[in-house]
Amino acid sequence: MQAFISYSHTDAELLSQLKEHLSALKRQGLLDAWTDREIPPGGVIDDHVTTEIEQAQLYLLLVSSAFMDSDYCMEREFARALERQEAGEAIIVPIIVRDCDWMIPKLGGFKALPKDGKAITSRHWHNTDEAFKSVAQGLRLLLEQVPELPVRPKSPHAKEVAAAEGFFVPEGSHMTHEPQAPLKRQVKMESGELLNTALAVGHARDASSNGDVHTYWLTIAFTNESPSKQEGYTLELLFPVEVPVECAADDYQIEEHPVTVGVFRYQRFTLSSNESIFRGQTVQLVDRVRCPVSYRMDDALYSVAHGGTWEFRCKFYAGNMQATETVIPWSSMHEF
Numbered sequence: 001m002q003a004f005i006s007y008s009h010t011d012a013e014l015l016s017q018l019k020e021h022l023s024a025l026k027r028q029g030l031l032d033a034w035t036d037r038e039i040p041p042g043g044v045i046d047d048h049v050t051t052e053i054e055q056a057q058l059y060l061l062l063v064s065s066a067f068m069d070s071d072y073c074m075e076r077e078f079a080r081a082l083e084r085q086e087a088g089e090a091i092i093v094p095i096i097v098r099d100c101d102w103m104i105p106k107l108g109g110f111k112a113l114p115k116d117g118k119a120i121t122s123r124h125w126h127n128t129d130e131a132f133k134s135v136a137q138g139l140r141l142l143l144e145q146v147p148e149l150p151v152r153p154k155s156p157h158a159k160e161v162a163a164a165e166g167f168f169v170p171e172g173s174h175m176t177h178e179p180q181a182p183l184k185r186q187v188k189m190e191s192g193e194l195l196n197t198a199l200a201v202g203h204a205r206d207a208s209s210n211g212d213v214h215t216y217w218l219t220i221a222f223t224n225e226s227p228s229k230q231e232g233y234t235l236e237l238l239f240p241v242e243v244p245v246e247c248a249a250d251d252y253q254i255e256e257h258p259v260t261v262g263v264f265r266y267q268r269f270t271l272s273s274n275e276s277i278f279r280g281q282t283v284q285l286v287d288r289v290r291c292p293v294s295y296r297m298d299d300a301l302y303s304v305a306h307g308g309t310w311e312f313r314c315k316f317y318a319g320n321m322q323a324t325e326t327v328i329p330w331s332s333m334h335e336f
Contacts, residue, residue: 002056007061021132049077236269255269285316
C-alpha cells in the first residue's frame with residue numbers, strides 16, 4: 001500500500017526511527033511510505049507533495065505539538081487526507097510521537113498508534129524501539145486485513161474511451177482537475193492468474209501560461225498491482241506531430257521521423273529504465289522533475305485540435321507484464 005507520511009521537521013529524528021521499523025513491511029511489499037525527504041534537489045516541493053497526497057492510500061500522521069502547530073501539516077496535508085478518507089479513497093492512522101493535546105474534532109476521532117495512543121516518547125514504554133514495534137505491528141494488522149480501496153473516479157467521456165480500448169472503469173466516475181484516475185486493465189499472466197495494472201495519465205497547466213499560449217506538463221504514474229516485483233519498464237508516448245513538445249530528460253529517445261498509426265502521424269518518445277517496481281508501489285514515470293515533458297497550445301492550434309480527431313497515445317511495459325495502452329482524444333486532454 002502506498003503511504004504518505006505527514007510530519008513536522010521538528011520530529012525528523014523520530015521519523016527516521018519510524019522508517020527503520022517499517023523496513024520489514026517494505027521488504028514484504030506491504031507498505032511503500034513516502035516523505036518529503038525523497039524530493040530531489042531542485043524539485044518543486046508543492047508539486048511533489050500534491051502528487052503524493054493524491055496517490056496515497058494510507059496517511060500516517062506523526063502527531064506532536066509541533067505537528068498540531070504546523071499550518072502546512074494541519075491545513076494542507078491532514079485536511080486533504082481527511083477529504084479522501086471521507087470519500088472512501090484512503091485510510092488515516094495518527095501515530096502519537098510526543099505527548100500533546102491532539103483530541104480535537106476530526107483528528108481525535110481516529111484510533112491512533114502505538115497501542116492505546118500512548119506517545120512513543122512517553123514513560124509508558126521502556127524505550128522507543130518498543131513503542132515503534134507496537135506501531136509496526138498495528139500497521140501490519142491493518143495492511144493484512146484492509147480490503148482493496150477503490151480507484152480514483154474519472155470522466156464519463158474518458159470512461160467511454162477506456163471501455164472501447166478494453167479497460168475496466170468503475171461506475172459513477174467523473175473527471176477532476178487532478179491527474180486522470182488510473183485506467184485499470186485485467187491481464188492474464190502465464191500462470192493463469194488474473195492481475196490488474198494501473199496507468200494514470202494527466203497534465204497540469206503551467207503558471208507561465210497567458211491568454212495566447214498555454215504550456216502543459218504531462219504527468220504519468222504506474223501502480224504495480226501484481227503480486228510480485230517488476231524489473232524494468234518502457235514507456236512510449238505518441239503526440240500528434242503538429243503539437244510542439246519539449247522533453248528535458250536525458251533518458252528519453254526521440255525518433256527523428258514521424259510514425260504513422262492508422263491515418264495519424266505522431267512524434268514518438270520512449271523512456272526505458274531498469275528500475276524495480278515493488279508490489280503496491282506507485283512510480284511517477286513523468287513529472288516536472290523526474291522526466292519533464294511539456295507541450296504548448298496557442299489559440300489557433302487549440303481550435304484545430306479540438307475541431308479534429310487527434311489522439312494522444314501511451315503504451316507501457318513493466319517487467320514480464322503485458323502492455324498497458326491508453327488512447328485519449330486530444331480534446332479530452334483539456335478536460336482533466
